[in-house]
Amino acid sequence: MILEAKHINKSFHDPVTIPVLNDISFSINKGEFVSITGKSGCGKSTLLYILSTMDTDFTGDLLIDGESMVNKKEAALARVRNEKIGFVFQFHYLLNEFSVLRNVMLPGLKLNKYSESEIAHRANEKLKMLGIDQLGSKKANQLSGGEKQRVAIARALINDPHIIMGDEPTGNLDKKNSEIVFTIFQQLASEFNQTLLIVTHDPDFSAKTNRIIEMEDGRILKQ
């Protein structure tokens, strides 16, 4: 079991208390390709940010790799994100100051597990796997939208995370690029046994995943 949510509740308090998540409990096993779907405002993104450890304002318990994330310090959570979670967002969030290769390398350099040349080699392999290794020396702002999102996926993979989390990763892409990104995710799940948790409101996307968690008004409808 990679990730386990136990009775997660969350409310927004400003200006009045509104419950957003209500007793969410589920777990994700290794190698699963899971999608969370639901209408806009049902709390699916909020749930993802809690699961990603970036949002700590909730009650209940969250276990990643069997370890509770509650009561951990900010620096320790950052370490967990660095080591165990890879992110792909709707927007690519590449740093324009760096080359594509360097962007992919950054989380690896932060983890500091391998030497710099080793990390560069690994980053290059990830780019090759996604078919964009020829773009490595370009600056991030010289790329097309689809290319940028693929670089973001390579960046999510650099530290061999336990789980990749995506928040509408195809939301900004056209049909063709969405297809490419989805194929990459599917390939990661089937060939590399990579665990994936993707939030999407696109029914075509979620229909093709192994498991669908459907949400409505802060509850899980079915999973």
Place this chain on the structure above:
Amino acid sequence: MNYTLIFNIAKALLLARWRQTLIAAIGVTFSITMFITLLSFMTGLNDLLDGLVVNRTPHVRLFNDIKANNHQPINASEAYTNSYNFIGSAKAGNSRQEIYNSRAIMKTITQDSRVLGLAPKINAQVFFNDGTIDITGVVNGIDVEAESKLFFFTDYVTTGNAQDLKNVSNSIILGKGLAQKLLANIGDVVLITTSKGELFSLKVVGYFQSGILDFDKVQSFASMATTQKLLGKPGDYITNIQVKLKDIKQAPAVAKEYATLFQIDTEDIQTANSQFETGSFVRTLISYSVGITLLVVAGFGIYNILNMMIYEKMDSIAILKATGFSGRDVKLIFLVIAITIGFFGGMAGLLFGFLLSALIDQIPFNTAALPTITTYPINYNPVFYFIGSSFSLITTYLAGFFPSQKASKVDPVIIIRGK
């Protein structure tokens, strides 16, 4: 902690916005340049003005003051021991200005380890006869070698040779103002009437210019022997002993000690010239406050630019945090940016400050009052450079502290969800 990575990211952010960086650094450079130049120039002037007096003033002066005796006979009378005696018109009983037993005193002082050296001196009031007019003046009988070594006498002899006082018998060096009044050229003979009414003729061998006009209008210098001859006194007649100490700060204590030891009047330099110390203190204070104000202004410039940079880089900060950089890492990145600006700006400032003060040092500055000065005075004290560089680092650190604190608190969820 991977500091190389932090430095690399800071460097990339700095270079990506190199124009802003440059402007922030120029702000620091400018303020440090001005700080260094201002302090070097101000202290140079201070030293010059202090030197005018301090160079030529003994740290401790021993003399016999003309004053009424403290031990008046009525105080010794048994009949009036319990009363307070008011004595009107008490006269100074001691009319001799000579220092008694001067040889022994000088020997004792020379052996004192705190003393750098001493120079004996004789003051003689005279009249310079210029046709029918008598001009009052003072002849200072000096030991040329001791006076030159301790009080830079030769520096102030603008024309002629100070050594001639010793080598030419019956010679005199006149103050520049006095020489002009007497229309006396080098080699001319001036007539002098002593206070006892005797007439002497002395040969002018040089001019003396101290920079203080009133001083130069009355003062003149002759050798000890010549002055003793003028006054008709024997070879051990001395009216002043001028002592220069190794540490000027000890002067008041030493003066007090000698007064009791030798039963003589003493005066220390701090008492004699207290206004100079106050003057230079205030001038230094002004220079420091202007310099520090400049630095604070530069600090606000850096603060602004960093704040703007953080708003621009919100996305980058968010993704760095999402991919595992902690708040502390982000804070360090922005602090490194601030301190880098401070460091390079400060270094350039030190260099330009040095160059600018070296340039000022070359500007001619000729004034009749200061014969030894040809260019504007500059004090190249390394302490200013040390203060300048540490201050540039401290201000930029403080200017970077609050923005980087803010950057470390950026909530990535808000940024990422906002897109």
